[in-house]
Amino acid sequence: MTDQRPSIVWLRDDLRLADNPALTAAVTRDAPMVVVYLLDEESRGIRPLGGASKWWLHHSLDSLGADIAARGGTLVLRRGAAEVEIPKLVSETDAGAVFWNRRYGRSRDIDAALKTSLRDDGREVESFRANLLFEPWTITTQEGNPYRVYTQFWKSCLEQGVARDPLDAPTSIRGFEAASDDLDDWALLPTRPDWAGGLREHCAPGENNAHERLEGFAEDVLESYHRRDEPGVEATSGLSPHLRFGEISPLQIWHRLHAALPREAQANAAKFLGEVGWREFNYNILFNFPELHERNYRSAFDAFPWADTPEWEIDAWRQGKTGVPLVDAGMRELWHTGTMHNRVRMVTASFLIKNLLVDWRVGEAWFWDTLVDADEANNPANWQWVAGSGADAAPYFRVFNPVLQAQKFDKGGRYIRRWVPELEAGEYPLEPIVDLAQSRRDALKAYDTMKATS
Numbered sequence: 110m111t112d113q114r115p116s117i118v119w120l121r122d123d124l125r126l127a128d129n130p131a132l133t134a135a136v137t138r139d140a141p142m143v144v145v146y147l148l149d150e151e152s153r154g155i156r157p158l159g160g161a162s163k164w165w166l167h168h169s170l171d172s173l174g175a176d177i178a179a180r181g182g183t184l185v186l187r188r189g190a191a192e193v194e195i196p197k198l199v200s201e202t203d204a205g206a207v208f209w210n211r212r213y214g215r216s217r218d219i220d221a222a223l224k225t226s227l228r229d230d231g232r233e234v235e236s237f238r239a240n241l242l243f244e245p246w247t248i249t250t251q252e253g254n255p256y257r258v259y260t261q262f263w264k265s266c267l268e269q270g271v272a273r274d275p276l277d278a279p280t281s282i283r284g285f286e287a288a289s290d291d292l293d294d295w296a297l298l299p300t301r302p303d304w305a306g307g308l309r310e311h312c313a314p315g316e317n318n319a320h321e322r323l324e325g326f327a328e329d330v331l332e333s334y335h336r337r338d339e340p341g342v343e344a345t346s347g348l349s350p351h352l353r354f355g356e357i358s359p360l361q362i363w364h365r366l367h368a369a370l371p372r373e374a375q376a377n378a379a380k381f382l383g384e385v386g387w388r389e390f391n392y393n394i395l396f397n398f399p400e401l402h403e404r405n406y407r408s409a410f411d412a413f414p415w416a417d418t419p420e421w422e423i424d425a426w427r428q429g430k431t432g433v434p435l436v437d438a439g440m441r442e443l444w445h446t447g448t449m450h451n452r453v454r455m456v457t458a459s460f461l462i463k464n465l466l467v468d469w470r471v472g473e474a475w476f477w478d479t480l481v482d483a484d485e486a487n488n489p490a491n492w493q494w495v496a497g498s499g500a501d502a503a504p505y506f507r508v509f510n511p512v513l514q515a516q517k518f519d520k521g522g523r524y525i526r527r528w529v530p531e532l533e534a535g536e537y538p539l540e541p542i543v544d545l546a547q548s549r550r551d552a553l554k555a556y557d558t559m560k561a562t563s
C-alpha cells in the first residue's frame with residue numbers, strides 16, 4: 110500500500126493547471142491533494158504586491174479555483190508567513206509530501222529552510238523548474254560566472270536547447286478537506302475608491318485567457334511583431350501579466366512558437382522569443398543579485414548625484430501631466446489599463462531618471478504599484494537598464510528625447526491622441542515642466558560628477 114497521506118501542492122507564481130510540474134508530481138504520487146495558495150505579505154524577502162497586481166491575483170485565483178473545482182478538487186487559501194503557515198498546514202493534514210515550483214529572488218531562502226525542516230520531519234519535499242526555460246545556475250560563462258551581456262547569455266541558452274515538452278493538465282484532482290479563507294475576505298480588489306474600471310475593460314486574467322491570448326497572438330499578431338516598437342500598432346503579445354502570475358509557462362510559449370510556423374513568421378518568432386529571453390536574463394540577474402530593486406547593480410551609481418526634485422514634479426509624472434505628450438500618454442495608459450507599451454516604458458522611465466534627475470527606485474516603486482505585470486525581475490532590471498546602472502544596460506548618456514521618439518515610433522500620433530485627447534484640439538494646453546535640452550545637459554553633467562567621484 111502506497112503512502113496515502115495527502116500531498117500538498119504549494120502554488121506561488123504558477124497559477125495554472127497545465128505544465129505545472131509540482132501538480133503533476135502530486136498526481137503521480139496518487140494520494141489526495143491539498144492545493145494551496147498562501148498570501149504571504151510577512152516573510153522576510155517577500156515584496157508585498159502592488160495594487161494592480163493584487164487586482165490581477167484576485168481574478169487569477171478565482172479562475173483557478175473554478176478550474177480545480179471542475180476537476181473535483183479545491184483550492185485552499187491561507188494567509189501568513191510561509192515559514193509558519195506551511196508547517197502548520199503540513200501537521201494539520203499530516204501531509205506525506207510537499208511539492209512546489211521554484212522561485213528565484215530572496216524568497217529562495219524561505220523555500221530552502223522549509224525544504225530542510227520538512228524533510229527532517231520525515232516529509233517528502235520536491236521543487237521543480239516551471240517558470241523559466243533555463244535554470245539560472247545552468248547558464249554560466251566558461252569560468253562559471255553569470256553572464257553580464259544579454260546576447261552571449263541568450264546564445265548560450267539557445268545552444269543548450271529546451272529539453273522537455275509541456276505537461277498536460279490533470280483531468281481530475283482528488284481533493285483533501287482543509288480549512289480555507291474566503292477570497293473576498295482578502296480584500297485584494299480596490300473599494301473606496303474603486304479605481305479598477307480600466308483594468309476590468311482591458312485585462313482578462315486566468316489560465317484559459319492566457320492561452321487564448323497566445324493563440325490569437327500566434328495566429329494574427331505575430332506577423333506584425335517587427336513593428337513591436339510602435340505603440341499605436343497591435344504588434345505584441347500582451348502575455349506579460351500571464352507570465353508574471355504563471356498562468357502560462359515560457360515552455361508552452363516556446364513550443365507554440367516552434368510549431369509549424371510559416372516561413373515569413375519565423376524571423377518574428379525568433380525576435381519574440383528573444384524578448385522572452387530578456388525575461389530569462391533578468392531572472393538570472395535577480396538570482397545572482399537578489400537586492401535588484403534596492404541597489405544599483407553597478408555600484409559606481411551609488412555616487413550618482415540625484416537632484417532634490419520637488420514632489421509636485423514627480424506627481425506630474427505619475428499623473429501624466431508633465432506637458433510632454435508621449436510621456437503623459439504613457440503614464441495615463443498605465444494608470445488606466447495597468448500596462449504600458451514597452452517603448453513608452455523606456456521613454457517615461459528615461460524622462461523621470463534623466464530629465465527630472467529622480468532616482469530610478471522612485472519610478473520602479475510606482476510601476477510596481479500600478480502595473481498588472483509588475484515583476485520582481487523584469488521591473489527593477491528594466492529600470493536599471495534605463496538608468497544605466499544595470500547589467501548590459503543602456504549607456505547613461507543615451508537620453509531618450511520624447512519628442513523625437515514620438516516622431517519616430519508614433520508617426521501618425523495615433524497612440525498619443527488616444528491617451529491625450531486634448532491634443533485633438535490643436536496645441537497641448539500643458540507647458541512642459543522641464544526644458545528637455547537643458548535637463549539633458551544637466552543629466553550629463555551629473556553623470557560626469559559620478560564618474561569623477563566613483
Ligand code: FAD
Binds near residue numbers: 346388
Ligand atoms: P512582448 O513583446 O509580446 O514580449 C513577450 C514577453 O517577453 C513579455 O510578455 C515579457 O515577459 C518578455 N519581455 C518583453 N520585453 C521585455 C523586456 N524588455 N525585458 C524583459 N522581458 C521582456 N516587463 C514585465 O513583465 N514586468 C515588469 O514589471 C516590467 N517593467 C518594465 C519597466 C520598464 C521601465 C521597462 C522599460 C520595461 C519593463 N518591462 C516589464 C518589460 C516590457 O516592457 C514588458 O515585458 C512588455 O511591454 C510586455 O508586453 P508584451 O507581453 O506584449 O511583450
